[in-house]
Amino acid sequence: MDLTAMEFRELITMRENIRHKVDLLEVCWSCQKVSECRQWLVNGSVPVWLCDECVEEVAYRMTDETGIPLSLTASGK
Ligand SMILES: [Zn+2]
Numbered sequence: 001m002d003l004t005a006m007e008f009r010e011l012i013t014m015r016e017n018i019r020h021k022v023d024l025l026e027v028c029w030s031c032q033k034v035s036e037c038r039q040w041l042v043n044g045s046v047p048v049w050l051c052d053e054c055v056e057e058v059a060y061r062m063t064d065e066t067g068i069p070l071s072l073t074a075s076g077k
Contacts, residue, residue, distance in 0.1 A: 030054035039075040047075060 003011070026037035028051040037049040042062075050058055055072060063070045 028054055030058050040072045041075050043071055044073060048072075 021036070024036045025034055026049040027034050028037050029048050030050055031054055033051065035051045037051045038055075040048050040050055040055065042048055048058075050072075059070055059072045
């Protein structure tokens, strides 16, 4: 199979995109699904992985259960 230079570059870009997506995949600590999670810091210290859908719910639930106001901040990663 002969690839033109452009097709070759597209393949490389595609491969990089896939690699980037795979890097983002984590098991969400709340719903246990593998999805694009972000690392959050609970009260600035404990790192947890949560998908976008769970972030608000978890913050609310943990505050409710512990009675301690809890903050989730996006980690730098
Ligand atoms: Zn989740």
